Amino acid sequence: MPASLVARGARCSVLEESGERAGARREAAALWTELTAGAWKVTRGTLDTYLKELQAWAPDVALPARWEERMALAAAAEWAFGEQAASGRAGLLIDGHVVSVSWRREGGAWKARLAGPSSWRALWGKLERDAGVVLRLADAEGRVIHGHGAPRGSNATARGQAAFRPAAATGLPWSVTATPVAVGASSDPWTARRRLMFAGLLVFAVLLGSGSFLIARAISRELAVARLQSDFVAAVSHEFRTPLTSIRQLTEMLARGRMANEQQKQRAYELMMGESDRLRRVVESLLDFGRMQAREYKFRSESVEATEWARSVAEEFEETVRSLGYAVEFAGLAEGARIRGDREALSGALWNLLDNAVKYSPDEKQVRVAVSSSNGKVEVSVRDRGTGIAKEDLKRVFGKFYRGANAKKQGTKGTGIGLATVKKIVEAHGGTVRVQSEPGRGSEFTIVLPCDES
Numbered sequence: 001m002p003a004s005l006v007a008r009g010a011r012c013s014v015l016e017e018s019g020e021r022a023g024a025r026r027e028a029a030a031l032w033t034e035l036t037a038g039a040w041k042v043t044r045g046t047l048d049t050y051l052k053e054l055q056a057w058a059p060d061v062a063l064p065a066r067w068e069e070r071m072a073l074a075a076a077a078e079w080a081f082g083e084q085a086a087s088g089r090a091g092l093l094i095d096g097h098v099v100s101v102s103w104r105r106e107g108g109a110w111k112a113r114l115a116g117p118s119s120w121r122a123l124w125g126k127l128e129r130d131a132g133v134v135l136r137l138a139d140a141e142g143r144v145i146h147g148h149g150a151p152r153g154s155n156a157t158a159r160g161q162a163a164f165r166p167a168a169a170t171g172l173p174w175s176v177t178a179t180p181v182a183v184g185a186s187s188d189p190w191t192a193r194r195r196l197m198f199a200g201l202l203v204f205a206v207l208l209g210s211g212s213f214l215i216a217r218a219i220s221r222e223l224a225v226a227r228l229q230s231d232f233v234a235a236v237s238h239e240f241r242t243p244l245t246s247i248r249q250l251t252e253m254l255a256r257g258r259m260a261n262e263q264q265k266q267r268a269y270e271l272m273m274g275e276s277d278r279l280r281r282v283v284e285s286l287l288d289f290g291r292m293q294a295r296e297y298k299f300r301s302e303s304v305e306a307t308e309w310a311r312s313v314a315e316e317f318e319e320t321v322r323s324l325g326y327a328v329e330f331a332g333l334a335e336g337a338r339i340r341g342d343r344e345a346l347s348g349a350l351w352n353l354l355d356n357a358v359k360y361s362p363d364e365k366q367v368r369v370a371v372s373s374s375n376g377k378v379e380v381s382v383r384d385r386g387t388g389i390a391k392e393d394l395k396r397v398f399g400k401f402y403r404g405a406n407a408k409k410q411g412t413k414g415t416g417i418g419l420a421t422v423k424k425i426v427e428a429h430g431g432t433v434r435v436q437s438e439p440g441r442g443s444e445f446t447i448v449l450p451c452d453e454s
Contacts, residue, residue, distance in 0.1 A: 002040045009050060010249075012057050013242060019324060021362060028057035036064050044074070069116045072097035080112055091139060091173025098145050100173050120146070132181050137174040140167065145174055243275040243282075250275075274320070281351075285421060288348070292424045299342040299428055303452050306339050306378045307332035307371050313347050314369045317354045326358055326365045334373035340452040341429040349425040352418045353382040353445045360443070361386030373451060381446040389437040397435060398423045422447075 015024035072094040087104035103112035136147040162179040259265045291297040318328040364385035400420040437443035
């Protein structure tokens, strides 16, 4: 890949990681414009990968006009270049787009001409208007590329009311049938015979309607799951790539002696330690989620003082986000209340809630943790004043791989398994987790666990 492209992509990532979202969006939008304009020669896979990542940073950017046609033309050129013949011509159907290509080799040069859907539509439309005919083009396998005119061998052709020319005679990639407009009108698909056939098909469709609905519903669910899993893989890849990129850059600077003094080196070591710890948490969360899904996770049981446990997790988390300007306010109103369970797993669940509170509060830097107890229950709540959760997302927010509309719109990082893991951990301890949220006013997640009476 071009070094300048890699560097520009890394700059977007660094701006996002440092909290400069506006700068990241501007840089991503500029890179998007240059990439789609062909500023670099890259493979299709590289192009798709970068466009998907840039759209996550700048969701409001859009593909240029006729982008799909341009991709079809590029694919046709690639196909023709790989052909062994020194010259030739072909008509291709690429992703639903009709593309024709002719090429020849002269000495050491290779030349090609391509015409895409927009060119063919303009040409065919002009020919039909000027000549007063209906054109029908079909490939060698009989597939109709354009039009609904009378095919070869039809009654219209037999009566001499249509003209047919094979591909060998026209020099085009397709055979052509030209029918006068009057005859073309008489071949309207809504003739009496076709209407009768349509009525029969309609009755058949009504009889099978219920079965078709169930099949379509099942397929849509499968597609939704596949889409969620695809988004999950992309999100996890991004979560891995970001800390690994930072660690590599810092390691390279240290290895090549670009750190001027010990203070800079110490800062680099601290950043590397933070990024490696972040990577460790991602890996551990994925492994724990997999074991929980397979019912292989073994929870330990110990008596834990609720206020002391929650305070220690909140203080440890605050240390990691203090450099970003965040503060964690703690209120413990359950002194002496104890819970029974796996301290490490419960700490992971509370950490997840705190991490989400920071992710979705880019402007409000205050997060509140409160512990209370009543009626034999201990409640640990995490409150933020961030973007909040849309009403339609509240019912699905604890589902695996699911990420709300706000998260996708703002390009917030995440794997989509954090809240699903929290729910599984809490339910394994006999508790529940609930959420209250309003868009624009923040969210409050509450873990409710039974008190340990032993």
